[in-house]
Amino acid sequence: MSVLVVVECDKGEVKKSSLEVASYGAQVAQALGTTATAVAVGEATEANLAKLGEQGISKVLFDNEPRLKDFVNGAYTKLIAAAADKEQAKVIVLANSNIGASVGSRLAVRLKASLATNVVELPKIDGGQFTVKRGAFSGKAFADVVLSGERKIIAVKKNSIEALHNGGQTAQVESFSAQLSDADFADAPKQVIMQDQAGGILLPEADKVVSGGRGMKGPENWHLIEDLAKALGAATACSKPVSDVDWRPHHEHVGQTGITVSPNLYIACGISGAIQHLAGVNSSKVIVVINKDPEAPFFKAADYGIVGDVFEVLPKLTQAVKELG
Amino acid sequence: MKFLVCISNVPDTTTKITFTPDNKEFNKAGVQFVINPWDEYALTRAIELKEAQGSGTVTVLNVGEADTEPNIRKALAIGADDAIRVNAAPKDAWFVAQQIAHYAKEGGYDVILMGKESIDYNGFQVHGMVGELLGIPTVAPAMKLDMSGNTATLEREIEGGKEIVEVNTPFVASCQQPMCEPRIPNMRGIMTARTKPLKVVEPVGEGAATAVAEYALPPKKQGVKLIPAEQAGELIKLLRNEAKVI
Ligand SMILES: Cc1cc2nc3c(=O)[nH]c(=O)nc-3n(C[C@H](O)[C@H](O)[C@H](O)COP(=O)(O)OP(=O)(O)OC[C@H]3O[C@@H](n4cnc5c(N)ncnc54)[C@H](O)[C@@H]3O)c2cc1C
Ligand SMILES: Cc1cc2nc3c(=O)[nH]c(=O)nc-3n(C[C@H](O)[C@H](O)[C@H](O)COP(=O)(O)OP(=O)(O)OC[C@H]3O[C@@H](n4cnc5c(N)ncnc54)[C@H](O)[C@@H]3O)c2cc1C
Numbered sequence: 001m002s003v004l005v006v007v008e009c010d011k012g013e014v015k016k017s018s019l020e021v022a023s024y025g026a027q028v029a030q031a032l033g034t035t036a037t038a039v040a041v042g043e044a045t046e047a048n049l050a051k052l053g054e055q056g057i058s059k060v061l062f063d064n065e066p067r068l069k070d071f072v073n074g075a076y077t078k079l080i081a082a083a084a085d086k087e088q089a090k091v092i093v094l095a096n097s098n099i100g101a102s103v104g105s106r107l108a109v110r111l112k113a114s115l116a117t118n119v120v121e122l123p124k125i126d127g128g129q130f131t132v133k134r135g136a137f138s139g140k141a142f143a144d145v146v147l148s149g150e151r152k153i154i155a156v157k158k159n160s161i162e163a164l165h166n167g168g169q170t171a172q173v174e175s176f177s178a179q180l181s182d183a184d185f186a187d188a189p190k191q192v193i194m195q196d197q198a199g200g201i202l203l204p205e206a207d208k209v210v211s212g213g214r215g216m217k218g219p220e221n222w223h224l225i226e227d228l229a230k231a232l233g234a235a236t237a238c239s240k241p242v243s244d245v246d247w248r249p250h251h252e253h254v255g256q257t258g259i260t261v262s263p264n265l266y267i268a269c270g271i272s273g274a275i276q277h278l279a280g281v282n283s284s285k286v287i288v289v290i291n292k293d294p295e296a297p298f299f300k301a302a303d304y305g306i307v308g309d310v311f312e313v314l315p316k317l318t319q320a321v322k323e324l325g
Numbered sequence: 326m327k328f329l330v331c332i333s334n335v336p337d338t339t340t341k342i343t344f345t346p347d348n349k350e351f352n353k354a355g356v357q358f359v360i361n362p363w364d365e366y367a368l369t370r371a372i373e374l375k376e377a378q379g380s381g382t383v384t385v386l387n388v389g390e391a392d393t394e395p396n397i398r399k400a401l402a403i404g405a406d407d408a409i410r411v412n413a414a415p416k417d418a419w420f421v422a423q424q425i426a427h428y429a430k431e432g433g434y435d436v437i438l439m440g441k442e443s444i445d446y447n448g449f450q451v452h453g454m455v456g457e458l459l460g461i462p463t464v465a466p467a468m469k470l471d472m473s474g475n476t477a478t479l480e481r482e483i484e485g486g487k488e489i490v491e492v493n494t495p496f497v498a499s500c501q502q503p504m505c506e507p508r509i510p511n512m513r514g515i516m517t518a519r520t521k522p523l524k525v526v527e528p529v530g531e532g533a534a535t536a537v538a539e540y541a542l543p544p545k546k547q548g549v550k551l552i553p554a555e556q557a558g559e560l561i562k563l564l565r566n567e568a569k570v571i
């Protein structure tokens with residue numbers, strides 16, 4: 001019996017959220033007195049998979065089937081189910097990503113497991129029963145959920161668990177085949193289109209985000225947001241009305257009806273702080289608000305604030321970051 | 326083509342969330358419930374596709390007690406043809422998925438559409454479970470859905486991009502923007518909704534696989550520290566030395 005963790009890889013690298021997942025799984029394994037095995041999906045390299053030892057993983061199962069480079073729900077589910085059987089895994093940990101949660105929900109049925117998504121803490125373990133804390137009501141609350149099934153699947157919210165780094169440890173990479181057939185690739189993509197990320201930083205994975213609202217006045221002013229983001233190594237985001245009028249692409253829209261982010265630092269520029277916007281950002285560790293209206297509701301949710309004009313404040317911030325070196 | 330659209334009844338997006346004194350249940354008192362915003366994309370797109378095909382039906386399904394009927398009627402007013410309510414409190418995703426899978430199979434639907442996730446419980450899981458129960462593909466979350474004969478072309482959002490996926494009916498898709506512009510009911514819709522069939526059926530299958538022990542609100546913020554605009558650079562120093570986030 002071991003704990004199985006699912007690591008998503010992209011362009012050879014293990015995603016940051018999967019380093020968190022691996023660390024989560026390793027800590028659960030330790031609490032249960034067992035080891036953690038990873039199964040890799042996406043475009044991976046053996047060298048990078050071996051480095052998962054630093055997160056406490058002892059073994060990595062890797063199927064070199066080229067069609068697994070892109071996300072295919074059917075094939076990923078079968079691969080992970082086969083790995084879970086091989087390892088007799090009672091606990092499966094994956095990222096609460098579009099990929100992780102899609103696969104997790106199919107696995108829950110296939111393996112007759114209790115599933116919790118959006119989990120933000122390590123479980124409380126009481127015999128065969130786990131209690132996990134998960135985000136609910138769009139960031140406005142938490143729920144402690146009891147998983148009583150014999151098998152448990154946990155999808156861990158990004159940025160809620162610190163990744164471990166035990167220098168020098170390596171994991172053993174083992175080739176593994178789930179005997180996939182063409183039928184498992186029914187939902188294989190015909191085409192994959194990746195966005196041009198500002199500065200190459202994926203918004204859902206970012207640990208710093210600079211976000212703009214209607215107060216930015218128009219798309220021609222976005223260089224102010226991008227300059228600060230670049231200086232900080234942050235991703236860029238926006239409020240819903242901004243993407244609705246196409247100042248920015250839809251995939252940058254955060255909030256209740258956009259994507260949810262939980263970075264260490266969220267800087268809101270010219271965003272009023274409507275409840276639907278807050279729902280997507282309120283689990284950020286530190287929130288900074290720049291708004292010319294001292295009554296803007298966002299200040300109530302902020303840790304730091306500047307009451308001022310974004311067009312004057314943003315260049316000063318960018319300059320100050322550059323001076324930090 | 327027969328479309329099944331699953332709708333969840335959720336607290337309005339502006340609701341201030343509170344719980345009963347023992348923190349075991351959401352406090353529904355005074356809360357306005359709406360159709361889950363994502364499910365409105367599923368509903369509108371199903372109606373658009375039916376209209377484009379010139380034939381077919383759109384059925385809405387909700388797992389919920391009688392208090393969800395106003396929102397089921399709203400879905401009928403927006404343009405669904407008929408409705409099914411599975412008469413049970415939605416205990417958890419596994420319970421809900423079993424109901425949807427059972428009645429979807431019974432009705433022989435070609436396309437099962439849902440929202441990306443419920444905005445109350447934020448599960449992002451019912452669609453995967455239903456696909457697995459029925460042994461058919463699930464495409465989640467879908468930003469675009471077009472049909473040509475029995476083949477659907479979808480855009481599936483993945484972190485950092487999208488995949489173009491083609492699947493044949495039957496399949497499950499969970500919808501999100503920018504799939505369509507959700508419709509709102511018009512007067513005629515509201516009038517005709519009153520007489521459209523709403524069938525109440527009993528739950529099937531097993532109970533829940535999970536249970537909520539307790540709810541909690543996030544810890545309160547300390548309050549905002551304001552930095553004068555003229556000294557904006559000070560903020561960056563605080564973020565480095567005090568908050569330690571840069
Ligand atoms: C069902 C539903 C779902 C929704 N989902 C979302 C969602 O997911 N995400 C989302 O963001 N919104 C969502 N909304 C919309 C939300 O209610 C707000 O309308 C929206 O967030 C406002 O965007 P904003 O803050 O950019 O614009 P505004 O509310 O117009 O605020 C602009 C702000 O900029 C400030 N400002 C103006 N000029 C300057 C300047 N020169 N310098 C500094 N500050 C300046 C103003 O003081 C103001 O506070 C949703 C609404 C509904 C009904
Ligand atoms: C106040 C309150 C408290 C709740 N407490 C719990 C709880 O403690 N534990 C729990 O698991 N659930 C709870 N629920 C039920 C929850 O709303 C769901 O119906 C169910 O759990 C699935 O939610 P999900 O977030 O996992 O769905 P998701 O997987 O996020 O939903 C995806 C899609 O599935 C469809 N769908 C979801 N629910 C239904 C439904 N009932 N009928 C028809 N289609 C649906 C919709 O299209 C939705 O967009 C509660 C609901 C309310 C209103």
